[in-house]
Amino acid sequence: MKIRILGTAAGGGLPQWNCGCAGCATARRTGTARSQDCLAISADGTAWYLVNASPDLRSQLLAAPELAPPPGTRATPLRGVLLTSGELDHILGLVTLREAAELTVHATAPVRAALHEAFPVGPLLAPYTKARWHTVAPGEAVELAGGLRAEAFALGGKRPRYAADLPALPSRHPAPAGDRTDWVVGYRFTDATGRARAVYAPGVAEWTPALDRAVADADLVILDGTFATDDELAERTGGARGSRGMGHLAVADSLPRLAGRPGPRYLYTHLNNTNPLAHRGSPEAAALAPALAAAGAAVAEDGMLVEL
Numbered sequence: 001m002k003i004r005i006l007g008t009a010a011g012g013g014l015p016q017w018n019c020g021c022a023g024c025a026t027a028r029r030t031g032t033a034r035s036q037d038c039l040a041i042s043a044d045g046t047a048w049y050l051v052n053a054s055p056d057l058r059s060q061l062l063a064a065p066e067l068a069p070p071p072g073t074r075a076t077p078l079r080g081v082l083l084t085s086g087e088l089d090h091i092l093g094l095v096t097l098r099e100a101a102e103l104t105v106h107a108t109a110p111v112r113a114a115l116h117e118a119f120p121v122g123p124l125l126a127p128y129t130k131a132r133w134h135t136v137a138p139g140e141a142v143e144l145a146g147g148l149r150a151e152a153f154a155l156g157g158k159r160p161r162y163a164a165d166l167p168a169l170p171s172r173h174p175a176p177a178g179d180r181t182d183w184v185v186g187y188r189f190t191d192a193t194g195r196a197r198a199v200y201a202p203g204v205a206e207w208t209p210a211l212d213r214a215v216a217d218a219d220l221v222i223l224d225g226t227f228a229t230d231d232e233l234a235e236r237t238g239g240a241r242g243s244r245g246m247g248h249l250a251v252a253d254s255l256p257r258l259a260g261r262p263g264p265r266y267l268y269t270h271l272n273n274t275n276p277l278a279h280r281g282s283p284e285a286a287a288l289a290p291a292l293a294a295a296g297a298a299v300a301e302d303g304m305l306v307e308l
């Protein structure tokens with residue numbers, strides 16, 4: 001199994017275009033930028049899937065050698081996209097994929113409905129590419145090309161702001177959108193041999209039993225590192241919102257869980273520009289590094305390739 005981490009920043013990226021905070025200023029000055037969170041995964045090294053489609057997708061694809069078209073063709077090793085949420089930082093890249101001859105998108109029922117109604121990227125793409133949409137149900141494995149198997153697990157009911165008023169799901173999906181716990185999911189990936197096991201969960205509102213099960217026998221866990229501490233955003237922006245209330249368990253709160261579950265390699269991703277861990281080489285990141293290392297964790301970097 002190969003995983004190419006394409007981007008590691010939360011929505012807005014690092015630096016964020018309209019932010020002059022110390023961290024964004026340093027990133028501008030030193031070129032230590034991060035693009036927005038998503039990754040590519042393949043079980044056989046030939047058939048690749050995107051997990052999330054960030055607004056930075058075009059440059060991320062161009063930077064990944066395995067995602068280049070075979071010479072002389074107008075083709076792609078990409079076989080589809082799996083979404084962990086309908087958040088804009090995870091879906092805006094879908095429009096970048098419109099040049100593809102066909103596009104397969106896997107999303108949970110509420111996300112799929114949101115992308116056809118509140119933010120109708122599904123209907124918008126239809127005249128450009130032959131799009132196929134598949135509903136992902138937590139607990140049901142999806143068999144993908146190249147021997148990749150993906151199983152989603154529900155991580156919460158936080159909907160994108162643009163879908164706040166989405167009344168109900170189409171009749172095929174009777175549960176009201178507000179009652180769903182699969183607006184945000186993580187994925188557990190295995191290959192055909194069952195030997196390589198990876199978990200990707202960039203939006204973890206709380207540490208749930210399903211996440212615990214997914215992590216239990218994983219080799220690699222790429223998880224929510226949006227904020228270092230629960231009060232980070234409030235402290236740095238003067239706002240009132242805590243990290244958990246925004247659907248992101250802070251690193252300070254997930255790290256003890258990781259320490260208690262040794263075995264997998266843990267990588268934090270989806271780092272917000274307020275998070276000191278986002279700033280490679282900063283004194284604050286250096287101060288936190290030993291605690292991360294003790295738990296088998298590190299910060300993911302754009303372009304990282306992990307082979308399992």
Ligand code: MLT
Nearest residue numbers: 010011087088089246247
């Ligand atoms: C999130 O991860 O919570 C969202 O992407 C936030 C946003 O950009 O609206």
Ligand code: MN
Nearest residue numbers: 010011087089
């Ligand atoms: Mn996000």
Ligand code: ZN
Nearest residue numbers: 019021024273
């Ligand atoms: Zn900033």
